[in-house]
Amino acid sequence: MMFAATLTTSYFLVLSALMFAIGAVGLMIRRNPLVMFMCVELMLNAVNITFVAFGTDVDNVGGQISVFFVLVVAAVEVVVGLALVVAINRRRADATADDVSLLRG
Amino acid sequence: MPELVTFFAGAAIILTGALGVVASRNPVHSALFLIQTLMGVAVLFVVQDAHFLAAVQVVVYAGAIVILFLFVIMLLGVDKAEDLGVEPIGGQKPLAAILGAALLAGALTIVLIATDGATGSSAPGDPERSLQNGFTDIERIGRVLFTDYLVAFQLTAALLTIAVIGAVVLTRTVRADDRLGDLEPVSMDTLPSLAPAGANDEHHADAADDDGKGDA
DSSP states (O other): OTTOSSOOHHHHHHHHHHHHHHHHHHHHHOOOHHHHHHHHHHHHHHHHHHHHHHHHHTTOTHHHHHHHHHHHHHHHHHHHHHHHHHHHHHHSTTOOGGGOOTTOO | OHHHHHHHHHHHHHHHHHHHHHHOSSHHHHHHHHHHHHHHHHHHHHHTTOHHHHHHIIIIIIIIIHHHHHHHHHHHTOOSOOOTTOOSSTTHHHHHHHHHHHHHHHHHHHHHHOTTOTTOSOOOOOTTTOTTSSSOHHHHHHHHHTTTTHHHHHHHHHHHHHHHHHHHHHHOOOOGGGOGGGOOOOOGGGOTTTSOTTOSOGGGHHHHHHHHHHHO
16 A cells, blocks of 8 residues: 555545654644644644645545634634734733743643 | 756755754744745755645744744844753753654655655546646646635645634733633623613723713
8 A cells, every 4th residue: 555656545644643753743842832833733734634635535625614614714724823922922022832831830 | 957957056045944944053044044944945845846735834834933933032132142051951962862763764765665656656646636637736736725625725724813812812911900700690680781880899980980981
């Protein structure tokens, strides 16, 4: 199944796994909240690739519909997240994720 | 075969962009690399005949979300380079690398083990939802989205409204005369419409002014 001469679902899944892992590592090592949000976007896009690949695989448009909803949720997440970043930066400039740790358990 | 070439071109764009997002010291560069990645994802959508999603990907992600990121970066002036060597939590980076490698290994193992398609056999589905039913993909998505997923679609509308309201509430500046402590309990004889003009306290002064102008 791997290394087939035609394009199979596995190619997309492997790429998606790589992209998701890069996004996850980025989320864990970066401290700038804006870059952390960008890494979340990377992970969401990795999942979108998977949705479309599986939708093509099982010949169902549901995969593409799911991408549509993921897109909406991503947009909402960015709006609220950036509003939080703006609100935090208004109180203290150059805040990183480590500076906002009062709720840490 | 041309599909395969397009796939690898798209994959190269995506992976270099993704690494750029994580490794750039300047958030503006990260945002630009993010655009590169999102364009690569759009290429992969085109390879899979999801043309509508490719267009939406470019318009919504690259055109709106990343621009929003750039606006916030520029407005806040946080476009200074970050020193990636600083480690407030000891051993964070090695741990993150180990966790990322474990995640990747797990995902790849699942993909490689599931040799007859990770979802098993596909049910001979509904022709309405088949990707070979003769409709263009935008018609197909529209037909399913506005029938089977109508409630979810309506809920996304509510979600977007809530997000907008939330963003406004989070970022508005609270002026001194906006504070709730300044509000007095409402009783019938303090309502402006019932009291004679000018009899109100100073918070209603402009309402009284408007009345005066209207009379004149």
